[in-house]
Amino acid sequence: MKGLFIISGLGVLAMLAEIFKFKKLLYPLVLIGILAAYVTNFMEWNNNYNIEMFSNMMRFDNVALAFSGVILVTAFFWFILANDYFEQDHVTDHFALVLFALVGAVMLTGFSNMTTLFLGIEILSIPMYVLAASRKRDLASNEAGFKYLIMGSFASGFLLFGIALIYGATGSFDLMAIRSFISHAQGDLPAFFYAGVLMILIAMLFKVGAAPFHFWAPDVYEGAPTVITALMSTIVKTAAFAAFMRLFLVVFGGVNETWSMILAVVIALSLVVSNITAATQQSVKRMLAYSSISHAGFMLMAILANQRGMTSVSAILYYSLAYSVGSISAFTVLYNVSKSKHSLNIDAFNGLAKRHPLMAACMVIAMLSLAGIPVTAGFFAKYFVFSVLIGTSFKWLIVIAILTSAIGVYYYFKVIIAMYFKQEESEQEVTMETSHVFLLALTTLFTLALGIVPGYVIEIFS
Amino acid sequence: MLVGLLIIVPLLASLLVFFTKGNTSRTVALGLSVIEFILSLVVLFQYKHNPTSADLVLNCTWIESLGIHFAISIDALSMLMVLLTTFLVPLIILSSFNSTYEKPNSFYGLILLMQMALVGVFTANDGFLFYVFWELALIPIYFICLLWGGENRGRITFKFFVYTLFGSLFMLVGLIYLYSHTGIETGIKSWAVTDLYQAGKSLNLHQQTFVFWFIFLAFGIKMPIFPLHTWQPDTYVNAPTQGTMLLSGIMLKMGTFGLIKWLMPVTPLALAEWAWLAIGLSVFGIFYASCIAIVQKDYKRLIAYSSIAHVGLIAAGILSANQQGIQGAVMQMLAHGVNVVGLFLIADILMRHTGTRELEKLGGIRNMNGNFAVLFLIVMLGSVALPLTNGFVGEFLLINGVYQYGEWVAAFAGLTVILGAVYMLRSYQAIMLGEKKDSAITFGSLEGSDKWVLYIICFVIVAFGVYPKPLNDLAEEGTKAILTYIK
Numbered sequence: 038m039k040g041l042f043i044i045s046g047l048g049v050l051a052m053l054a055e056i057f058k059f060k061k062l063l064y065p066l067v068l069i070g071i072l073a074a075y076v077t078n079f080m081e082w083n084n085n086y087n088i089e090m091f092s093n094m095m096r097f098d099n100v101a102l103a104f105s106g107v108i109l110v111t112a113f114f115w116f117i118l119a120n121d122y123f124e125q126d127h128v129t130d131h132f133a134l135v136l137f138a139l140v141g142a143v144m145l146t147g148f149s150n151m152t153t154l155f156l157g158i159e160i161l162s163i164p165m166y167v168l169a170a171s172r173k174r175d176l177a178s179n180e181a182g183f184k185y186l187i188m189g190s191f192a193s194g195f196l197l198f199g200i201a202l203i204y205g206a207t208g209s210f211d212l213m214a215i216r217s218f219i220s221h222a223q224g225d226l227p228a229f230f231y232a233g234v235l236m237i238l239i240a241m242l243f244k245v246g247a248a249p250f251h252f253w254a255p256d257v258y259e260g261a262p263t264v265i266t267a268l269m270s271t272i273v274k275t276a277a278f279a280a281f282m283r284l285f286l287v288v289f290g291g292v293n294e295t296w297s298m299i300l301a302v303v304i305a306l307s308l309v310v311s312n313i314t315a316a317t318q319q320s321v322k323r324m325l326a327y328s329s330i331s332h333a334g335f336m337l338m339a340i341l342a343n344q345r346g347m348t349s350v351s352a353i354l355y356y357s358l359a360y361s362v363g364s365i366s367a368f369t370v371l372y373n374v375s376k377s378k379h380s381l382n383i384d385a386f387n388g389l390a391k392r393h394p395l396m397a398a399c400m401v402i403a404m405l406s407l408a409g410i411p412v413t414a415g416f417f418a419k420y421f422v423f424s425v426l427i428g429t430s431f432k433w434l435i436v437i438a439i440l441t442s443a444i445g446v447y448y449y450f451k452v453i454i455a456m457y458f459k460q461e462e463s464e465q466e467v468t469m470e471t472s473h474v475f476l477l478a479l480t481t482l483f484t485l486a487l488g489i490v491p492g493y494v495i496e497i498f499s
Numbered sequence: 500m501l502v503g504l505l506i507i508v509p510l511l512a513s514l515l516v517f518f519t520k521g522n523t524s525r526t527v528a529l530g531l532s533v534i535e536f537i538l539s540l541v542v543l544f545q546y547k548h549n550p551t552s553a554d555l556v557l558n559c560t561w562i563e564s565l566g567i568h569f570a571i572s573i574d575a576l577s578m579l580m581v582l583l584t585t586f587l588v589p590l591i592i593l594s595s596f597n598s599t600y601e602k603p604n605s606f607y608g609l610i611l612l613m614q615m616a617l618v619g620v621f622t623a624n625d626g627f628l629f630y631v632f633w634e635l636a637l638i639p640i641y642f643i644c645l646l647w648g649g650e651n652r653g654r655i656t657f658k659f660f661v662y663t664l665f666g667s668l669f670m671l672v673g674l675i676y677l678y679s680h681t682g683i684e685t686g687i688k689s690w691a692v693t694d695l696y697q698a699g700k701s702l703n704l705h706q707q708t709f710v711f712w713f714i715f716l717a718f719g720i721k722m723p724i725f726p727l728h729t730w731q732p733d734t735y736v737n738a739p740t741q742g743t744m745l746l747s748g749i750m751l752k753m754g755t756f757g758l759i760k761w762l763m764p765v766t767p768l769a770l771a772e773w774a775w776l777a778i779g780l781s782v783f784g785i786f787y788a789s790c791i792a793i794v795q796k797d798y799k800r801l802i803a804y805s806s807i808a809h810v811g812l813i814a815a816g817i818l819s820a821n822q823q824g825i826q827g828a829v830m831q832m833l834a835h836g837v838n839v840v841g842l843f844l845i846a847d848i849l850m851r852h853t854g855t856r857e858l859e860k861l862g863g864i865r866n867m868n869g870n871f872a873v874l875f876l877i878v879m880l881g882s883v884a885l886p887l888t889n890g891f892v893g894e895f896l897l898i899n900g901v902y903q904y905g906e907w908v909a910a911f912a913g914l915t916v917i918l919g920a921v922y923m924l925r926s927y928q929a930i931m932l933g934e935k936k937d938s939a940i941t942f943g944s945l946e947g948s949d950k951w952v953l954y955i956i957c958f959v960i961v962a963f964g965v966y967p968k969p970l971n972d973l974a975e976e977g978t979k980a981i982l983t984y985i986k
Contacts, residue, residue, distance in 0.1 A: 410664070411634040420671070424565075427675050439668040446661055457646060458653045492562040499564055 181260025202233030258326030388461030576977030721754035725784030824900020831893030863935030
């Protein structure tokens with residue numbers, strides 16, 4: 038909870054930096070601030086006696102702290118990746134926007150009221166719309182921002198409408214009140230309540246980018262500046278899943294027969310559509326966008342399993358951590374390659390193993406993790422999802438997941454084959470600055486460590 | 500703890516080799532793999548001395564809440580497989596001394612890493628650990644084939660990778676399904692192999708069928724069994740010789756070993772119900788692959804198809820689920836591992852000395868190098884399972900075992916002996932005998948390292964053909980232990 042205050046404070050500080058002229062100091066300050074937020078977050082673990090804040094609008098229990106921990110770690114990595122993004126114009130604005138987006142993300146992990154849910158989503162989304170369009174003179178970036186705004190607002194409309202309908206049926210915005218209303222009603226709920234649940238489902242599916250609500254994602258991911266794409270596919274995704282999970286496992290868990298079949302179809306669609314489309318992409322960035330849709334499908338599988346106890350929650354937690362770290366690795370390499378070669382295409386990776394063996398090796402680990410090969414983090418992520426789903430009646434989804442994973446290997450390995458097997462045509466040197474080497478080493482070790490000792494994360498709630 | 504060293508030594512060895520440069524890499528790799536072989540002999544001695552010794556078991560918790568343990572142990576069956584691995588890897592490394600590879604440190608490092616994973620697969624006593632090692636073995640071999648393979652390697656190795664990964668994921672689901680049925684009485688879920696056996700037995704026929712085919716898919720692809728074999732010939736031909744040796748000599752045995760230890764005891768009902776289909780596919784594969792082998796022009800490709808034929812018989816023997824069948828399969832796995840490494844080395848020597856592997860262009864090499872002709876003859880005879888060679892024991896028991904399952908199946912499976920002799924003798928004739936072709940002129944004497952590898956292989960072929968008892972006893976013991984779970 039204190040972490041939320043620290044990040045909000047940092048955001049305000051970033052806006053003041055322009056006036057009081059300490060722009061140069063801002064970057065180290067933000068890094069320290071993020072670390073401080075992480076530390077306070079960590080201190081509150083099992084120690085959060087007054088967990089209900091602001092008349093029970095927020096509730097930072099251990100689950101919320103764990104997810105905001107993932108967000109803060111990823112944010113720290115992300116700021117190292119994005120160091121030169123903040124050397125262009127509008128430095129302080131960019132800082133403030135990113136930090137406020139982080140505030141929204143942390144809020145989404147700990148809301149306990151429908152209004153804070155909506156506030157969190159908007160605080161997260163509005164800076165992201167601006168950031169997507171932050172390369173002002175680039176047509177694709179403008180298109181991305183515009184598309185994101187239009188589609189995002191539409192989804193927010195759905196969310197609001199859904200919240201209103203549920204309020205109408207239950208008479209409360211409070212999550213626990215809604216939950217107990219559902220369990221007391223014992224199926225005797227008005228039809229518009231179910232309509233409300235479905236509308237919230239659609240809005241959340243839009244936010245996590247699951248098919249068939251995914252059409253915005255590839256264009257936005259491709260058009261936005263690469264570092265912002267990295268932000269969207271890691272932090273925004275983790276936050277959206279934390280919210281999704283709280284809503285559908287905790288609040289609407291009692292009416293799961295309403296939404297589980299729809300969710301199952303959405304997952305199947307996401308897996309099939311994203312993997313097949315990703316396999317045909319030439320641009321690595323666009324491929325990663327489709328791959329993020331496929332990973333969303335996997336995380337939704339854990340929600341669908343709706344397991345009692347904490348198994349579903351820890352599976353999602355592990356998955357989002359593994360996916361975020363792996364993505365940061367992949368985006369770091371992609372960013373450096375595309376900066377040197379001025380191309381996001383897969384050809385830009387040709388012969389990278391000879392030019393820059395370290396970068397290529399780290400990219401291999403990242404790709405193996407995203408593809409789910411042992412002993413990387415991605416393997417355990419998939420394993421935990423399968424193992425929570427196998428006890429349910431949705432076993433058929435696992436078969437679809439396996440078939441599509443095999444397609445997934447195809448496009449992840451296209452990158453590996455390009456790096457190790459294809460000859461490079463141009464003579465351009467690929468360089469990487471020291472901080473990025475450090476970051477890459479860190480995320481790669483993290484990916485391997487998560488794969489070797491997954492118990493630390495998966496047993497975190499027990 | 501001793502058994503833990505079997506895994507740690509190759510792992511450390513591979514890390515060490517990654518930091519060497521140039522020709523020292525191969526010397527270091529050879530030395531370390533010989534140390535591993537000696538270590539496995541120490542383990543064998545210990546096992547003979549006291550099979551229940553605490554040195555042969557290692558069990559530590561990996562992920563407590565999920566019942567996953569780092570549990571490895573040595574029993575008769577895994578002892579034989581470990582010996583095969585640790586014996587072949589030094590030979591494989593030695594056989595590479597006359598080829599020059601770019602970045603030798605990565606090449607040998609990956610071979611040793613692969614050895615670690617293979618030993619892990621053969622010793623794992625925990626279903627999850629088994630799966631992890633199983634997948635881990637795939638990554639080094641993928642890179643060995645991708646980086647040092649022949650033309651078209653990108654496409655071919657990729658097909659190989661996707662094929663095997665696809666099968667493995669189905670196996671993973673099968674294993675998770677079993678795992679979800681463990682601990683029904685105690686409430687504690689576990690991945691231990693005996694608990695998985697228990698869980699498998701508690702399932703009804705329908706559920707067992709589902710598990711059986713899911714897991715069979717992974718093993719069937721790895722071996723490979725018809726019609727899952729399409730990745731194999733291209734991959735074998737395109738991989739560098741050492742990669743092919745690893746694939747056919749050891750990695751193939753992962754599939755057959757998996758059938759024995761991780762499939763048959765788990766799903767006895769489904770096995771009884773579906774053995775006809777699985778055996779039918781295996782036996783048809785023998786016939787199919789042998790026929791294709793007969794018309795091959797490229798010698799390496801011919802060996803690749805012969806390997807499909809051999810493994811078909813091994814699988815049929817295992818699936819017939821009787822003492823002779825499984826014991827014969829184990830013996831044949833050992834023999835095939837040694838012989839096929841010899842054959843692929845011969846193919847490599849031919850390529851290096853004459854520049855071709857095409858049977859039509861080769862001929863009359865015996866006139867140039869009689870010594871090589873004799874060595875080749877011994878390896879070839881071992882491969883066609885002549886009595887007094889190592890191949891005979893296994894093949895005899897296998898056909899005996901298949902016969903107990905069904906006479907007609909055995910009659911069909913017996914074709915492997917005849918057809919095997921046809922393509923092996925034909926190829927020997929084409930390469931070594933007859934008039935001296937142009938390509939043979941350049942064939943001088945063998946290099947020292949090649950000669951030594953062939954000497955060792957020929958010695959093993961003859962020695963264990965004449966006196967197979969030590970191996971046979973172990974195989975019998977291992978088979979009996981497994982059969983108690985199946986019956």
